[in-house]
Amino acid sequence: MTDQPKIQLIDVHKSFGPKTVLDGVTVDIARGESFVIIGGSGTGKSVTLKCILGLMRPDRGRILVDGEDVVDMSARDHERVMKKFGMLFQGGALFDSLPVWENVAFGLIQGLRMDRRKARKKAVEKLAQVGLAADVADLSPSELSGGMQKRVALARAIAAEPEIIFFDEPTTGLDPIMADVINDLIVKCVKELGATAVSITHDMHSARKISDRMAMLYHGRLIWTGATVDVDRADNPYVDQFIHGRADGPIKMELRR
Amino acid sequence: MNLLAAVGRVFLSFLEHTGRLSVFTAVALSHCLRPPIYHRLIGRQMLEIGYFSLPVVGLTAIFTGMVLALQSHTGFARFQAEGAVATVVVISMTRELGPVLAGLMVAGRIGAAMAAEIGTMQVTEQIDALATLSTNPYKYLVAPRLIAGILMVPCLVLIADIIGVFGGFLVGAYQLGYNPATYIHSTWEYLKPIDVLSGLVKASVFGFVISLMGCYNGYHSRGGAQGVGQATTNAVVSASILILTTNYVLTALFFNK
């Protein structure tokens, strides 16, 4: 049982109208590993995470979390499984009606029924971990800069110390130094808390630093999956073009005039 | 052929909306009854609906009562029935105008605000974020609004009734020259409990309809600022129409024996 994958996607398909986004995604993600999905903009990376979280329903295929099929689960079971997850949304998705500290403490107060005062203390601690001083705690999210909002959202995702954490572009919009602080924090979540992390990033430096394994999503499929140390020897022209960020190669940007 | 297709499309979309609304209502109501109940959120919504709507509803009521007295005085003078003014004012206020006008005003104020708030949360993924933080959005967002609507609109209508009757009294006693004591006496003389009660039951139904339309339209809004604007309009229009139609049905049920 110990080598059962934490998350399994088996032939997952998802279309929006005539547009096919996921066309048979299959992957196993092991317990306690840090997995990174790379791929061009609009290839369906965020959609993949949302399907696993049950925020979108795949058209076809199975998604297993700890061996349980989450696609056709009753609402009650689904709520139980969701307690294992934390998610950093690409756009932050902070609650703008609540102050920063309540955003971070939200999962603690609502999910774990923690006392508000204790939750606030924990929230301030988490804010410090993402490099934010205690005085932002009482601000409203709309009073923060984009990068600060991203870090608050990150603090919220990890506050309840979930078993599985999804990071959708955790370092986008941050300065290089802060980006590295966040990379370290993600590594720490995996190494110290034993969490399973799935991250999406365009930042290859960050991807190499935080991941054990990587996969590349292209045209609705994971065209390459392998250990991070092997990515330079992937021998896959698509991956090669992507990680070196070259404009010409097999991946053609749709720039028709 | 085209006409047929168009009619079919409209009909199908009507069925789709009805089905979706029924499911939404059933799920939302089931969350109103099942614990945990968020008292703090219910309190905030009650304040928003009840207390902050008082000025609008009060103004509407006082001028309605005043104009009722004026109109029935001049109208009834044609057949020497001026004595009925006080009775007409109190019965029209409590049975019809109190609940309907207060309902329409609250629909404009509260229904729009709910649709805009929940709609913005939907398009910025805040509702998805709730689900990842072990919080059911129906329980957290919809149920408190429904409960507050059902409880607070009757309170508003009771106040509107009193203010409206008072407005009628002011015009009757100080402008039309009725004896104040006689006016008050005839206000009470023919008033039956059912007049007030039926109005309060209507108010409760309207409160439910307003909150439901606000939440439903907000929850299903798509596509950015424009989608939220559309949802807000739909919430107010559909709540107003439903108020007028259910008002007729309820009146028929109460008084058409």
Ligand SMILES: Nc1ncnc2c1ncn2[C@@H]1O[C@H](COP(=O)(O)OP(=O)(O)OP(=O)(O)O)[C@@H](O)[C@H]1O
């Ligand atoms: N709710 C939706 N309705 C319709 N189409 C959608 C929806 N969500 C995503 N899509 C489409 O799915 C595709 C993949 O979207 P997704 O957000 O997963 O991209 P991504 O890989 O995360 O890109 P990026 O790196 O730019 O964030 C896009 O082409 C988008 O148009």
Ligand SMILES: [Mg+2]
């Ligand atoms: Mg994305």
